[in-house]
Amino acid sequence: MALFPFCKASSGPIRVSRIQLVLCCFLLSLIIYYLHGSRAAARVHPAHPIFHPLEMDRGRKVTDMEVHKGAESQTPAETPWGAPLVWGDSRHSASCRAKFAQREMRIGLLAFVVGTYAQFIRRFLYSAETYFLPGQVVTYYILTDNPRSLDPPVKLGPEREMKVVPIAELPGWERLAHRRMTLLGDAIRKSIDSETDYIFCADVDQEFVAPVRAEILGDLVATLHPELYGMPRNAFPYEDDEGSSAYVEEDEGDFYYTSEFYGGAVSEMYKLALACSLLILQDHADGITARGLEESYLNRYLIDHRPTCVLSPEYSWWDSDLSAQVPVHRLLSLGRQCQ
């Protein structure tokens, strides 16, 4: 708007239109550059189906991501409620490891292996042998419909053993999502309770790629979802159906946690498994399915019972345009990677 008065005052009619032309071209190229940039950004696909029910504007999503990328170098040591936020190479993690080194602990790592997921078990176990609590007393609890898929047995290190728990379950992610919490509670009550101090649940379609040590130990431990870490609260795919027992109000929720890796003291994990299986049963009776299935109930529970230890996305990472950049990848999800 101010261009024309400026041009008119400084020169005659012919000169004015040339300057106008140059300035207009410059403005036009700026606009084209900007539009092209936004379109390129909008082409970035959310990597996971969980984003589809969100019906989010992808352009907006990417803008949020860029906001996050700016803050990426930050590795906060604490959550707003004062729980440690764990980055494996931090000083806090080192002192945590030193503290636990004085104690004798038994740690369980539990995974479900049903149907075709048997293809992941060896890679999972071998990687856990190398990186999961090396040097500690570890028991693997493998809940499977096919114990023979573990033959020949994986050779384990000293102080490490495997317990195969047969379960009569049909494969399928949706079906198992309804059952895993109940089966976890049963397994804790039957044996894990008396055999370990801490129990961690991990999706078997994962691989440990760097050390995961005693810094992860706590009463109630949850892991930040790598694609949602640093995102604004309105990006979190909490359950939005008010009828669901996983429903989360707009003013609730600090972080969005992944269901790929969580754990804690055995007694706390039993409470979690029991409460989540009840929430799932209640929805089942009402004919409701939460959008993120098990992950939705887990997140609901973790709002009501804030974790005492929060693991950074170092402990749950997969290759996706939206995943937060972290100093070290420690646990990789093979199933959730970009196709």
Ligand SMILES: CC(=O)N[C@H]1[C@@H](OP(=O)(O)OP(=O)(O)OC[C@H]2O[C@@H](n3ccc(=O)[nH]c3=O)[C@H](O)[C@@H]2O)O[C@H](CO)[C@H](O)[C@@H]1O
């Ligand atoms: C909340 C979320 O993001 N969920 C998605 C993600 O789930 P998840 O990564 O949560 O599911 P997943 O398929 O890895 O299943 C969870 C775990 O259950 C066990 N398992 C599952 C199915 C089965 O037939 N046998 C078996 O043993 C196995 O340990 C597996 O690692 O990926 C799934 C496809 O893989 C679906 O796209 C889900 O929408």
Ligand SMILES: [Mn+2]
């Ligand atoms: Mn998985």
